[in-house]
Amino acid sequence: MQPGPGSADPGPAEEENIFMSTLTNKPPGSGTGHLRRKARPASPTPEKLLEERHSGPQRRRHLFSRLDYKYSPYLYISPFFILFGLVGLFPLVYTFVVSINDWDLLGGAGDWVGLENYAAELSSPLFWNSLFNTFSIFLLSAIPQLVIATFIAAMLDQNLRAKTFWRMSVLVPYVVTPVAVTLIFSNAFDEKYGLINNLLQLVNLDPVAWKTSVFPSHLAIAAMVNWRWTGYNALILLAAMQAVPRELHESAAIDGAGMLRRFFSITLPGIRPTMIFVIITATIGGLQIFTEPKLFNASSSVPGGPDRQYQTTVLYLWDLAFNRGDFGRASAVAWMLFLIIILIGVANFLLSGKIASSGEKRAGRRPMRRGRNASRPGMTGKPAGGQDMTETRRRDHG
């Protein structure tokens, strides 16, 4: 609708004039600079409004407050959307463009090759190897982590003395950075001198080739992930457990249900949406694991082990792009991994949508009793959307 910048339309100039005059008429008060900026996109409306209304300082103030009211929100959200578009979404989309070209680190854009890079990767054993390693490490870390975190959360959910101390105690590993974690564990898992093999030999077991065989290396890397994240996830699950109404536990206890029974029949169903959330974040993070396999074995010249025993997909991508300079194929790998993550995310979303709606039914029955610090953003989109609707409706009256 708006005249383009190239067209010789007098519109913009006129509009500018209107603004200048109104601005000078208006008693200064609330930063004229930002008002003007905000009012800019309103190009057609001010003229119309000015025609409709009799001009006068009162009216003009009204106009500005209206424009301010109408367009400020866009100004507030625009930094996020612009920056996110430039550095978040654009590179992702452009990855696809690179992936359908024969693109080189040094030579730059080459010929258009269509889906050849994808075909090449799909028939490359190295790609499949990296996917296998990624999923293997992911499962080895996600499953024990979730089980132990749930268990620890149940322990923390008791009526403990020195609650805060215990809660903080499980979070210590979280402040050790992945690089430091990897260096420490890499030393402990050293095949010759490492702590773990030393201990194994003390009890007359054979040392394990942690850095050169497939499954043990996956186990070692999963151990690092587990060590850093289990306590963190336990706290998230603890928060969910605390939101489960106590009366349920009490009436079940009166009916004679034991602790285990209550845990499986009340606690676990109650924290299911949060579980799903933890699983989603663990998946998104776990499938992009890089630091741990990259730094696990410094003496291997191939990233991810001498025979790529634990070369994950992001590590493979990095190797392809920045060691071998094949941007085209590396981008194809990035896009396929992207699609895998999105697919898993969508599957999870559908699943959690179902669970959230059944959870809402449950929530409807019990009174609002959570207090404000229990409103957990990031759990599911559903309750947020619900609130939003009432929000909008209420504002409509104003």
Added chain:
Amino acid sequence: MANPPLAAAPPRPRRKRPRSFTTERRPGFLVYGILLAFFLGSTYPLWYSLVIGSSDPGVFASAWPPLLPGGQFWHNVAEVFNTVDFWAALGNSLVVSSVITLSVVSFSTLAGYAFAKLRFRGREGLLVFVIATLAVPTQLGIIPLFMMMKEFGWTGSLGAIMIPTLVTAFGVFFMRQYLVDNIPDELIEAARVDGASMIGTFWHVGVPAARPAMAILSLFTFMTAWTDYLWPMLVAPQNPTLQVALSQLQSARYVDYTIVMAGALMATIPLLVLFVVAGRQLVSGIMAGAVKG
């Protein structure tokens, strides 16, 4: 919220959940024992890094793993200083993490406030977009990002390290969720009736209400920026952050693990300090949903 809007909604008081003594007995020693074991497991690797980091390389020859720190810690620390420019790396990490935190928190508060409390066309749609992008692995865009940085000639600069994480969808969503519940609409209406501009209302009503959430978001954004490794390693290896410098300790031709361990411990100290100072906030932040993979 389900209840009808109150005339002047006071901040909702924290309601403690009623505890009944039949099910809320103090737990027995078993529970404390399990938690203690978990705690020891959580801290042992740090202790181990101290033990190794304070020993001389001969420590690896002994059959029994050492249990107590040796006397070589300062020697190893000096070796770390000789191998990498520790202070420069520390400074780089501080600058990068602080700028990222400032940017993420400001822009998230601004956008989160708009999504939570202002009416505008397309709000629902744009918010759905933000939520959808929460799950988008933007890390996978590193190849074009790297090409961009190279094109602009920014590789090797701290700016290039910061750029990809100056805003996060998570931050916007987090602030929005907090502000929806924690600013009464009446307060905003009142400011508007009194003739405050939108930005004035944001500054005088929105920001004060947002402060607790801003603190939590700062903490987690700082941590995330501090721990990042892949992108800083890729785009500015000649201007390393602490994590990159730490990894360079290990890539020396001859790896002396006692020095590497001393370095790992040194690099952990700043965050341990942060943990001591703000551990409570970290815990409550995680429990309030400041969750990020």
